[in-house]
Amino acid sequence: MDELSPVIEKIEGGEELDFDDGMLLMSSKNLSLIGALANHVRKKTVGDRVMFVSNCHINYTNVCSSKCKFCAYFREEGQKGGFTLTIDEVLEKAENASKMGATELHIVGSLNPKLPFDYYEELLARLHEKYPSMSLKAYTAVEIAYLAETTGMIVREVLIRLKKAGLTGLPGGGGEIFNEETRKKVCPDKISGERWLEVMETAHGLGIKSNATMLYGHIETPGDIIDHILRIRETQKKTHGFQAFIPLKFHPDNTELQKNGIVRFGPTGFDDLRIIAVSRLLLNGYVNNIKTYWVMAGEKMAQIALHYGANDIDGTVMEERITHAAGGATPEYMPKERLIHLIRNAGRIPVERTTNYEVVKVY
Numbered sequence: 001m002d003e004l005s006p007v008i009e010k011i012e013g014g015e016e017l018d019f020d021d022g023m024l025l026m027s028s029k030n031l032s033l034i035g036a037l038a039n040h041v042r043k044k045t046v047g048d049r050v051m052f053v054s055n056c057h058i059n060y061t062n063v064c065s066s067k068c069k070f071c072a073y074f075r076e077e078g079q080k081g082g083f084t085l086t087i088d089e090v091l092e093k094a095e096n097a098s099k100m101g102a103t104e105l106h107i108v109g110s111l112n113p114k115l116p117f118d119y120y121e122e123l124l125a126r127l128h129e130k131y132p133s134m135s136l137k138a139y140t141a142v143e144i145a146y147l148a149e150t151t152g153m154i155v156r157e158v159l160i161r162l163k164k165a166g167l168t169g170l171p172g173g174g175g176e177i178f179n180e181e182t183r184k185k186v187c188p189d190k191i192s193g194e195r196w197l198e199v200m201e202t203a204h205g206l207g208i209k210s211n212a213t214m215l216y217g218h219i220e221t222p223g224d225i226i227d228h229i230l231r232i233r234e235t236q237k238k239t240h241g242f243q244a245f246i247p248l249k250f251h252p253d254n255t256e257l258q259k260n261g262i263v264r265f266g267p268t269g270f271d272d273l274r275i276i277a278v279s280r281l282l283l284n285g286y287v288n289n290i291k292t293y294w295v296m297a298g299e300k301m302a303q304i305a306l307h308y309g310a311n312d313i314d315g316t317v318m319e320e321r322i323t324h325a326a327g328g329a330t331p332e333y334m335p336k337e338r339l340i341h342l343i344r345n346a347g348r349i350p351v352e353r354t355t356n357y358e359v360v361k362v363y
């Protein structure tokens, strides 16, 4: 009898897995069995289609007051290397993306004290005016909470105004790891996990869908991981607003965590596949899209993750700065044909989707 038998029985009986089941999955070294279970559950729930989106990441600024210890992307105010794009520069990038067939702009920055609320609103309004059919998946829950704090508006008001300007959804960034103690060590000046979930709940209540992320492979414990995933599941039971869950693989280069000797190595391949599988097993039936983000996972691991519970590989991306600042070695752009090739080669059906998981084309 395998140590995972109690979990297998629950899965076979369609029962929801709990914290202890999650911990068992985190401690077992039987990765191929965990993967097979996740793959089986994935096939039953979402079938053999693998989704991707034609998108473009636009980072409008890197000047940030949050100074997270896992982040190599930010610069302090006045520091060399800091940048803020003008709205015209953002529009130029959008024009490029549009010409390349993007249907989604993923727009994320940082907590820049110099940027007024008008900038955020106008940026969306001008993009929406010029590209009315483009999804504007913009500003993380952290940026939304920051805008509320700095303008004196409540989160709901901020979201209503941004939605009116053209916002279609929120990306899942800023989730990091919810456990209070761990979060204080890796991002002491960021909003709490509870606040992050509150912002998401408010967005979902206004019909603004979002994604959810979790940063793993730094100083978190297995218990932190299970706790994080289960908190996402609890919120989802109330709101049904999370469209995808994306575990993000920590890249240590140039980060405080690495400079201070707290983290020497990033996660291993074993960790990457286990986290994808555990996410599928704990979230299945609640958040059915488990995304392997090829930029962070690496092209090869992302492809293999499709056999460990993932059914989404993100998108063409076009320009990425956050992972590359921290030593990411993947290209900044993946042509659609290459994504299709990776998916087909894994024995699965490539499907281009919209941000909201509507089918654009089955290949």
Ligand code: V47
Pocket (backbone or CB within 6 Å): 070, 071, 072, 170, 171, 172, 173, 174, 175, 176, 211, 212, 213, 214, 215, 246, 248, 249, 250, 251, 252, 255, 293, 296, 314, 322, 323, 326
């Ligand atoms: O919140 C920061 C993470 C996130 C590092 O919603 C790092 O579809 C690894 O959220 N190593 C931003 N990760 C990216 C993000 C995202 C990406 C792709 C798709 C979606 C989506 C969202 O990147 C941050 C943080 O958790 N991050 N530094 C690093 N050194």
